[in-house]
Structures are given as structure tokens and as C-alpha cells.
Amino acid sequence: MSEVAVSDETLMSAVAEGDIEAFEQLFLRYQTAAWSVAYRYCSDATEAEDLVSDTFLRILDAAPRYRPTATFRTYFYRVLTRRCIDFARKKRPQPTDTLPPVHAPGLSQAESAIQRERNQLIQDALEQLSQKHRLVIVLRYFEGLSNIVIAEILQTSPKSIERMLARARKRLEPLLHSLLEEE
Amino acid sequence: MHCNDMSKQLAGYARGEIPQKKRIAVLRHLQQCAACRARLADLDTIAAALLKAPETPAAPERLARNVMQQARLQSRQTTEVTLGPIAWWRTATVAMRSAAVLALLFGLGLGSLMGTTASPPLVASRNLEPAPQGMNSLQAFRVLGDLPDASLAASYINLLGLETQRTEP
Numbered sequence: 001m002s003e004v005a006v007s008d009e010t011l012m013s014a015v016a017e018g019d020i021e022a023f024e025q026l027f028l029r030y031q032t033a034a035w036s037v038a039y040r041y042c043s044d045a046t047e048a049e050d051l052v053s054d055t056f057l058r059i060l061d062a063a064p065r066y067r068p069t070a071t072f073r074t075y076f077y078r079v080l081t082r083r084c085i086d087f088a089r090k091k092r093p094q095p096t097d098t099l100p101p102v103h104a105p106g107l108s109q110a111e112s113a114i115q116r117e118r119n120q121l122i123q124d125a126l127e128q129l130s131q132k133h134r135l136v137i138v139l140r141y142f143e144g145l146s147n148i149v150i151a152e153i154l155q156t157s158p159k160s161i162e163r164m165l166a167r168a169r170k171r172l173e174p175l176l177h178s179l180l181e182e183e
Numbered sequence: 184m185h186c187n188d189m190s191k192q193l194a195g196y197a198r199g200e201i202p203q204k205k206r207i208a209v210l211r212h213l214q215q216c217a218a219c220r221a222r223l224a225d226l227d228t229i230a231a232a233l234l235k236a237p238e239t240p241a242a243p244e245r246l247a248r249n250v251m252q253q254a255r256l257q258s259r260q261t262t263e264v265t266l267g268p269i270a271w272w273r274t275a276t277v278a279m280r281s282a283a284v285l286a287l288l289f290g291l292g293l294g295s296l297m298g299t300t301a302s303p304p305l306v307a308s309r310n311l312e313p314a315p316q317g318m319n320s321l322q323a324f325r326v327l328g329d330l331p332d333a334s335l336a337a338s339y340i341n342l343l344g345l346e347t348q349r350t351e352p
Binding site: 020027035057118147149150 | 196198199200201203206224227228229230231232233235236237239240241242243246247249250251253254255257258261
């Protein structure tokens with residue numbers, strides 16, 4: 001069996017037995033998703049790093065108690081989102097200009113400046129949302145997850161997610177209006 | 184991906200119901216095609232607006248290094264803790280703890296019973312000389328009688344250059 005074919009759940013069972021290489025495999029598979037959610041959820045790159053580290057170390061710590069009642073992916077997002085909510089509770093108000101500068105290769109200085117402005121606008125708009133609404137928006141639009149999957153992660157019903165999304169969209173629309181007018 | 188293919192994918196994209204690989208292909212097309220972005224805006228205004236968000240930058244390289252370093256440390260500490268008797272006691276059920284306490288009490292009771300009843304008759308039956316005063320513990324081996332050949336005690340005495348007291352059978 002090749003390494004690629006090993007399921008997340010099998011790797012997690014190996015982690016429970018103390019296999020640190022299996023943990024590294026899981027980390028490599030999920031670090032991008034963890035970083036993406038943490039980066040969009042926090043407005044601080046250092047805090048996003050702490051959040052990602054904390055999430056993975058908690059998964060490692062809880063591995064012996066892990067039971068595959070849901071897919072590992074759902075379990076992973078569940079741990080991550082709980083850490084996000086805990087983080088937001090403890091967080092003191094921070095300036096929102098602490099994200100690392102967005103720099104896409106091949107962009108001119110003017111284009112990079114536009115990208116930075118857009119990024120700031122989006123982060124500021126996300127900051128206006130409640131914790132749960134922000135999480136739902138991040139999971140939906142930045143991670144591309146469906147209502148059913150988000151409901152599993154946040155342990156609620158898809159209907160409830162639909163309602164949260166509707167409220168969050170209503171709040172975001174005027175804040176992101178300038179982005180839509182750019183066309 | 185072409186605009187014709189997009190018509191089938193846009194609704195799924197807007198609902199987050201397409202697989203990740205397909206989602207990335209749709210996203211790439213949407214970033215380049217104004218007409219498809221307009222169609223997406225009709226389905227979901229926010230999805231269309233957030234297309235303007237620059238791609239999330241890659242995680243810093245030190246993140247993976249730090250996480251794995253801490254994970255290895257945590258794993259070692261967990262292994263050390265889970266092997267200790269205190270960790271066993273913490274994780275054991277009430278029945279297991281009770282059984283351990285009973286086994287310990289039984290062992291102590293049996294040991295003290297054997298210690299008080301078995302030793303004096305054994306010494307007396309062999310008529311061994313008592314160790315003279317001032318003799319150290321190694322020399323006292325000699326008064327215990329014959330040491331069996333190749334026994335650990337005989338080897339120990341030989342190693343120290345002490346003569347073992349041998350009697351012919």
C-alpha cells in the first residue's frame with residue numbers, strides 16, 4: 001500500500017500508538033487548511049501560527065481518545081474551529097494591520113498595493129462579524145465547504161448554518177460593496 | 184475549463200458542493216473570466232466579492248518545523264508519563280486499583296508470614312554457627328553452609344577471592 005492511500009483515520013490510529021511519522025503525514029495534509037482558516041479568522045499572523053500549532057498539538061494529545069465516529073477531516077475542523085472560538089474569547093482588541101503583506105509574484109507595485117487594500121477591506125469586513133458568523137463565512141467561502149459539512153463541524157443543523165450564512169451575507173454585503181462595483 | 188463547463192459547476196461552487204480539485208479549477212477560471220464572475224454574482228454576491236481576495240499566502244516555513252519539534256517533545260513526555268506507575272494509577276479503573284491494593288496486601292502478608300515462620304527453623308535445622316562478632320557481611324557468607332556449585336553466591340564469593348566452605352557429600 002502506498003503512503004498516499006493510507007486514510008486519515010488509519011494515520012490517526014497510528015498516532016494514538018505513538019507514531020510521530022503518522023502525525024507528520026497528517027500535519028502535511030492539513031496544514032494548508034489550518035493556516036488558511038486561522039489566517040482569515042485572526043487578523044494577526046503570529047496568532048494564526050499559534051492557533052495552528054495549538055490545534056495540531058491538541059490533536060496529538062487527544063489521539064489516544066480519538067474514536068472515528070466522524071471523518072478525520074470533520075474532527076480536524078472541529079478542533080480547529082473550537083480553538084478559533086477560544087482564541088477570540090481570550091483575544092484583546094488588536095490593530096488589523098498585522099497580517100503579513102500579500103505579495104504575489106509578477107505583480108507590479110501598484111497591483112500589489114491594490115491587493116493589499118482589498119485584503120484589508122475583506123479582513124476588516126470579517127472582523128465586523130460575530131465569531132460564529134465569521135467562522136461560517138471562512139469555512140464556506142475560503143474552504144469551499146458545504147452547509148452539511150459545516151453543520152457537522154459546528155455540531156448544529158444545516159438549517160441553522162443556512163440562517164447564519166444569510167445573516168452574515170446581509171452584514172457583509174454593504175461592507176464588500178466596493179469590491180463588487182470594481183467590475 | 185471553458186465557460187460552457189462553468190454553467191454546470193457554478194451552482195455547486197456557490198453552495199460549496201464540489202470536490203476540492205474541481206473547486207480550484209473553477210476558481211482559476213472565475214479569476215480570469217468577468218462573464219462567469221457576473222453569473223456567480225447573480226447566484227451569490229458574497230462569493231463573487233470574495234473572489235477579489237488575494238490568495239492566502241503560504242504558511243511560514245518555521246510553522247511546520249516548530250509544530251513537529253513540539254510534537255516530538257510532547258510525544259516523548261507522554262511516553263515517559265504513560266509508562267510510570269503514577270500514570271497507571273491515574274488511568275486505572277476502581278476495580279483495577281482495588282485489585283492492585285489487594286495483591287500488594289496479600290504479597291506483604293505472605294512475605295511477613297514466611298519471614299517469621301520459615302527462617303528460624305531453617306537456620307536451626309542446619310546447625311550453622313552464628314556469625315562471630317565483628318565479621319563483615321561478606322565473610323558471613325561462610326557461616327551459611329555449603330554454597331551450591333555454579334550458584335550466584337558461589338560466583339560472588341569466588342570473585343571476591345574469598346574461600347567458600349566446601350564439604351564433601
